[in-house]
Amino acid sequence: MKYPTRINRTDKNISYSNRGMTLENELNETNSFYLINNIAVIHKKPTPITITKVDYPSRIEAVIKEGYFKTPSTTDYNGIYKGKYIDFEAKETKSNIFPLSNIHSHQIEHLKKIIEHGGISFLIVRFTSKNKTFLLETKNFIKFLNEEKRKSIPYDFFLENAYQIKDKYNPRIDYLEIIDNLYFKKSKGE
Numbered sequence: 001m002k003y004p005t006r007i008n009r010t011d012k013n014i015s016y017s018n019r020g021m022t023l024e025n026e027l028n029e030t031n032s033f034y035l036i037n038n039i040a041v042i043h044k045k046p047t048p049i050t051i052t053k054v055d056y057p058s059r060i061e062a063v064i065k066e067g068y069f070k071t072p073s074t075t076d077y078n079g080i081y082k083g084k085y086i087d088f089e090a091k092e093t094k095s096n097i098f099p100l101s102n103i104h105s106h107q108i109e110h111l112k113k114i115i116e117h118g119g120i121s122f123l124i125v126r127f128t129s130k131n132k133t134f135l136l137e138t139k140n141f142i143k144f145l146n147e148e149k150r151k152s153i154p155y156d157f158f159l160e161n162a163y164q165i166k167d168k169y170n171p172r173i174d175y176l177e178i179i180d181n182l183y184f185k186k187s188k189g190e
Helices: 021-036 105-116 138-147 155-161 175-184
Strands: 041-044 049-055 063-069 077-081 084-093 097-099 120-127 132-137 152-154
Touching: 021 041, 021 077, 021 084, 021 120, 084 097, 084 105, 084 175, 097 155, 105 120, 105 138, 120 138, 120 155, 120 175, 132 138, 132 155, 132 175, 138 155, 152 155
Parallel strands: 084 120
Antiparallel strands: 041 077, 049 063, 077 084, 097 152, 120 132
16 A cells, blocks of 8 residues: 655745635636526626737647736626626635735725725635635725724634625525625615
8 A cells, every 4th residue: 555655845836826716716606606597797807917928839839928917906806786886806814814915905995996986895705724704895894904903804803794605505605695685685664
């Protein structure tokens, strides 16, 4: 019987490029479900990249060799739901805090502008160590930024000020259920 060999954990060539891909993939599947079932039209925004060097061994084997970010990207997702514009950023963290370095100042300003213009904006944050995903409204996120001088948001803040998104079979991350309760719930008299 062959046992796995010990892996050297001090390897400096570890790639972190696919962090957050699990959450992103689940959100993409959820948004596909919304689109197919004519619930909402919400898409992942492409990252604006300018390609500067391409290797063309043949037309079907073109390889991008060099490029740069054309402009800072805003947030991850946008679209429309029940006549309202929706815009949000999605992040994953392995620790029990959400580092504020995970979101850039231009993204925060963008989320604020969405609210100012009557849209709906928020963060979806997954704590992988807790296996919990939350929707944090931008207004509560801004409140934290204005009142706290910390460099991270503790997990307890999410428990008290955000909405847990329960995992489902389909759609997997039904964040629109929370949006319905926050923005579209009718009072009993209506």
